[in-house]
Amino acid sequence: MAIYQLKNDVISIAVDSHGAELKSLKRLDTGTEYMWCGDAKYWGRTSPVLFPFVGGVKNKEYRTKGKTYSMTQHGFARDMEFTLCNQFIDEIWFELRSSEETLAKYPYEFILKLGYRISGNQVEVLWQVENPGSEVLHFSIGGHPAFNCPIEPGTKQTECFVDFGDVEEVVSTRISENGLATNSRDVYPLTDGRLPLRANLFEHDALVIEDSQTSTAALCRKDGSRYVTVTMDAPLFGIWSPPGKEAPFVCIEPWYGRCDGEDFDGALEERKWGNQVNPGKIWNASYTIQAD
Numbered sequence: 001m002a003i004y005q006l007k008n009d010v011i012s013i014a015v016d017s018h019g020a021e022l023k024s025l026k027r028l029d030t031g032t033e034y035m036w037c038g039d040a041k042y043w044g045r046t047s048p049v050l051f052p053f054v055g056g057v058k059n060k061e062y063r064t065k066g067k068t069y070s071m072t073q074h075g076f077a078r079d080m081e082f083t084l085c086n087q088f089i090d091e092i093w094f095e096l097r098s099s100e101e102t103l104a105k106y107p108y109e110f111i112l113k114l115g116y117r118i119s120g121n122q123v124e125v126l127w128q129v130e131n132p133g134s135e136v137l138h139f140s141i142g143g144h145p146a147f148n149c150p151i152e153p154g155t156k157q158t159e160c161f162v163d164f165g166d167v168e169e170v171v172s173t174r175i176s177e178n179g180l181a182t183n184s185r186d187v188y189p190l191t192d193g194r195l196p197l198r199a200n201l202f203e204h205d206a207l208v209i210e211d212s213q214t215s216t217a218a219l220c221r222k223d224g225s226r227y228v229t230v231t232m233d234a235p236l237f238g239i240w241s242p243p244g245k246e247a248p249f250v251c252i253e254p255w256y257g258r259c260d261g262e263d264f265d266g267a268l269e270e271r272k273w274g275n276q277v278n279p280g281k282i283w284n285a286s287y288t289i290q291a292d
Contacts, residue, residue: 006089006116010028011027013123015094018080022116034291045078050255051077051142052075053257054257095114097112109131109137121290122289123288125145127284129141131283137278138269139277140273142256144251147252155221157246157248158198161220162218162219163220164209165193165216165218167190167214170188170195180260180262188207202241205240205243208238210273212235217252230289237255258272
C-alpha cells in the first residue's frame with residue numbers, strides 16, 4: 001500500500017494503491033479538501049472503484065458459464081492492491097490483473113487499469129478493461145466518489161443542493177430494503193436544475209438515475225453556486241449519503257452497471273446495463289471531477 005500524489009498550479013490529488021482509490025482533491029489557493037475523509041463512523045471509504053459488479057446480486061449469488069458464484073456488493077477490486085504502471089507530471093495509472101483468487105469467484109480473465117489525469121481544476125478518472133482471454137468478458141464498473149457536503153463551515157447539508165443541469169426533473173429507480181431495484185419510480189421536480197438535499201432524501205437508499213437523463217451532477221453551496229461537478233457519459237448514476245446518519249458527505253457515482261432487479265433470474269450475461277469486451281480488445285470510459 002502506498003500513496004501517490006499529483007499536483008499542478010491549481011489542485012493536488014492523492015491516490016492510494018489499495019483499490020487505486022482517489023483519497024484527496026484539494027484546491028491549492030484555498031486549501032479546501034473536496035473528498036470525504038473516510039471516517040468509518042459514517043462510511044470508511046472515499047472513492048472506491050466498483051468492479052466487476054455495481055451494486056448487489058440477488059441472494060448474493062450470480063450465474064455464469066453454467067455455474068453459480070457468490071459475490072459481495074460492488075465486487076472485489078476496491079479491496080485489492082493495484083500495481084503502479086506509470087506516473088507522469090499530470091497523469092498516473094494503476095493496474096489489477098485477474099488471478100487464481102479472482103478466478104475462483106469471477107471466472108473471467110481481465111486487466112483493469114485505473115488512471116487519473118489532472119488539468120487546471122479538473123481530475124479525469126479513466127478506466128480501461130482489457131480482455132486477455134479467449135472468450136467474451138462480461139462486467140460492470142462504476143465510480144463511488146464521496147465529496148464533503150457541506151463544504152463551507154457553519155452551514156448544513158440540508159441547506160445545500162444537487163444540480164443536475166438543464167433538466168426539469170429526474171426520475172429515480174426505487175431500491176428495496178434488500179438492495180435490489182424495484183419497478184417503482186420516484187419523480188423529483190427541479191428548480192433551475194437543482195434538488196434540495198432534504199433530510200429524508202436517501203431514506204430509500206441511493207437515488208438511481210437511469211437512461212442518460214443528464215450528463216452532469218454537481219453539489220451546490222447554500223447560495224446555489226456549484227463547488228464540485230461530476231461530468232460523465234455513463235448511462236446511469238447514483239446519488240447517495242448514508243440514511244439516518246447525518247453524514248457530512250454526498251456521493252455522485254457514475255455507473256456502467258446496476259444492482260439486480262427484484263424480478264431478475266437471469267445469468268451474468270443478461271444483467272441490465274452490463275458491458276462486454278471481446279477477446280484481445282479494450283473497453284474505455286471516464287468521468288471528470290471539477291473543483292470550483
